[in-house]
Amino acid sequence: xxxxxxxxxxxxxxxxxxxxxxxxxxxxxxxxxxxxxxxxxxxxxxxxxxxxxxxxxxxxxxxxxxxxxxxxxxxxxxxxxxxxxxxxxxxxx
Numbered sequence: 001x002x003x004x005x006x007x008x009x010x011x012x013x014x015x016x017x018x019x020x021x022x023x024x025x026x027x028x029x030x031x032x033x034x035x036x037x038x039x040x041x042x043x044x045x046x047x048x049x050x051x052x053x054x055x056x057x058x059x060x061x062x063x064x065x066x067x068x069x070x071x072x073x074x075x076x077x078x079x080x081x082x083x084x085x086x087x088x089x090x091x092x093x
Contacts, residue, residue, distance in 0.1 A: 002093070005089070005093075011049070012049055012085075015045065015048055015049055015050040015053070016049075016050050016051075016052045016053030016056075017053060018045065018050060018053065019042075019045040019046065019050030019051070019052075019053030019054040019057065020053035020054070020056055020057045021053075021057075022037055022041065022042065022045060022054075022057075023037075023042060023053070023054050023057030023058060023061065023063055023064075024057050024060075024061060024063075025037065026042070026063065027057070027061040027063040030063070039069075039070075042054055042064075042070075043073070046073075046074060046077050046078075047077065049081055049085075051074060051077040051078040051081055052078055052081075054074060055074040055075060055078050058070060058071075058074060
């Protein structure tokens, strides 16, 4: 495996773990009526390739699944990013 592939894999793992944790923390804050994570932050995490982590947390914790903005956008972002990554890895290897 090329070094850039390893770096990309580490980055993707890290940003998705962070996205999952932030979404879980936001759900916990919502339940406890505490200060919430801004939606902008969740979308930012998704756009920097953390969409899988955010989407998995949404499903795991039933968090923001009733908000159309999230229920539609997160899977679409994930699909687009997966397609882009497949194209990049296919073309550059």
